[in-house]
Amino acid sequence: MRIPGKVERILWYTLWGRNPVTLAVMALLPHRPVDRPIFILGSPRSGTSVFSRIFGAHPELANWSEGHFLFDPHYRNQTNEHRWTEKDVTPFGARRLQSNIAWYCRYISVRQHINAHRFTNKLPRNTLRVPWLLSIFPDAQFIHIIRDGRAVVRSMVRVMEKQGKQDRTLADFARPPGWQEYYQADPYEAHARQWAGIEDIVQADLAGLPEDRVYRAKYEDFIVSTREIMRSMCTRFGLRDDDKAVSRFPEHLENRNSKWPTECTTEQIETMRPWVTPLLLKYGYETSADWSVPGRTDAPSSTVGAST
Helix, strand or coil: CCCCHHHHHHHHHHHHHCCHHHHHHHHHCCCCCCCCCEEEECCCCCCHHHHHHHHCCCCCEEECCCCHHHHCCCCCCCCCCCCCCHHHCCHHHHHHHHHHHHHHHHHHHHHHCCCCCEEEEECHHHHHCHHHHHHHCCCCEEEEEECCHHHHHHHHHHHHHHCCCCCCHHHHCCCCCCHHHCCCCCHHHHHHHHHHHHHHHHHHHHCCCCHHHEEEEEHHHHCCCHHHHHHHHHHHCCCCCCHHHHCCCCCCCCCCCCCHHHHCCHHHHHHHHHHHHHHHHHCCCCCCCCCCCCCCCCCCCCCCCCCC
């Protein structure tokens, strides 16, 4: 008798996915080398969740997202640092990660009757851990999803408010270095600085990698040309890009980027302005530091008064 999908997921999380004993024991098992894992990077609330869900449907991929405890046994710690480099790699930790991923690929291949010989993962905290990931997987490939910082900040604040995360450090989102300086500030300042800090680090970490190992996509472009971007990405990373493989991706998605101009007050917009503006200019979302708010005349512009 086939186990219902919901029951199977609960069993999997209980017995393996979130079980610290199983995750540790897996490190002791022999395993195949992990072939060019693909890590989806991006600030929290930048569209990485919907992207990973769609991308993970590719017939050659085993998608384990979020995988909180797979990467960090101390995931729930409210004060630890999320920025990891090659200095934070331990032999056991590396083997633990490699073995679990290798066996997960085999599990998905058998479970879904596909050849899932490549692994993909989305975990926003890994956006701050590219050097650490490269030390464990030297041939890793990366997808960097970029979204308008104003929409990201508004989405972070909305999640914090709706899920009652005000008592959690930066709402449990990825914490870049220096977060202690602002985590108790106004939410629009705190999350704006958080977004800028994450983006600055991932841009610097990916800068030295060859072009065939990094794919950058704006969320705003992805939702309009979903299938086209997916095909281009598959081609670059050596995945099947034929019509049969790509047809499972939707042509486009719903645009959810238009909420921040109407949901944010003038004060909130001006609070995040100095922190988001440098990257808005760099990413091409604005052409001037004195940007105006779409559809609004009550949000005065101001010059950039802070650095990222």
